[in-house]
Amino acid sequence: MTSREATVPAADPAADDPGTGRVAILRAARRAFTQRPYAEVTIRGIAADAGVSPSLVVKHFGRKEELFNTVADFGPAAAELFDAPLDELGRHMVVTLVRRRRETQSDPLLRVVFSLGNRDERSLLRDRFHEQVTDSLAARLTGPEPTLRAELIAGHLLGLGATLGLHREGAGAKVSPEHIADLYAPAVQHLITG
Template sequence: MSTTDRPASESGPEIDAENGPGTGRETGRDAIVRAARRAFTLRPYAEVTMRGIAADAGVSPSLIVKRFGSKEALFNTVADFRPAADALFAASPPALGRHLVLTMVRLRDRLRGDPLLRVVFSLGNEDERTLLRERFREQVTDRLAGLLTGPDPQLRAELIAGQLLGLGATLSLHRPDGAGGRTPPDRLADLYAPGLQRLIDGH
């Protein structure tokens, strides 16, 4: 599998005539990416089929080919963490802790799944897992480290990324009726953001 292809962006919904059965803001493309993310996370790459993704997304296989071209290109889209990072890091460092929590919850709602956890739970072969880890490090952890000032920015970035993965795992583990899912995002941020902010501040 090539690691040099630039994945297509997942950012923002599209408006077109091929939205498929998705409701509200979700488009056919959103549904395809969501189904592909689930498929590549739960099954090895070789076992994932375009037909299976199409059935899960409620679209035709030909629409997936039209939008993405190939299974490899679709995997590369799933392995792209940049759209999530763009949203997560769109705040100044003094406000970043709270922003991270609120944005994580909002992304989970919009994407109907966690934007980062696939790096942990992917069941692909070593090449696929390595690609996901490399992309995550480059697009999330290293990018965050570049935003931090003070000592040990790389270590702090890794710890912050771990905290975000922990938040996502906790919300996923206790869904659909866990306390986290019933708690307003602002309250989650009140409880979770201070620890993140201490790591961001570096003291």
């Protein structure tokens, strides 16, 4: 990859997948780019993992660099998670995250965790996460230490995503997103509004 400043798509291409394979391709690409160096990732490997042809990957996402930029885009997830007034934001984020995980079988934010110990272009995942998630949230917060509070809120959301992934068939899988929010959102909301 030659440019860390490549254009990021405005929308999540997996948002509507009428059986086109886009969601499977995007999941495979997220795994590949967060677990291996960029140079080792191939369109063929992503296609094989997704169960589609390499030409279908290219048709939907273009070259490897464009696919990487799609994976590194947290903007659509952040927009969905932050789409509520501040006094309701904690509950909204928890309910949205749980529903999204259940609907797509993936977490909108958790992929950044797998890039924490890696270098190369994968550091772009962390940079974009800070810019599109943490900094975006900090800009909305009022009161003291908005950046610290935004980082802690992001930690809560990542922790929730990790817990739900770890206990896929546990107690959390058997209750509604609203019930999880009843228990989890007050701590998140306290960081939002104090």
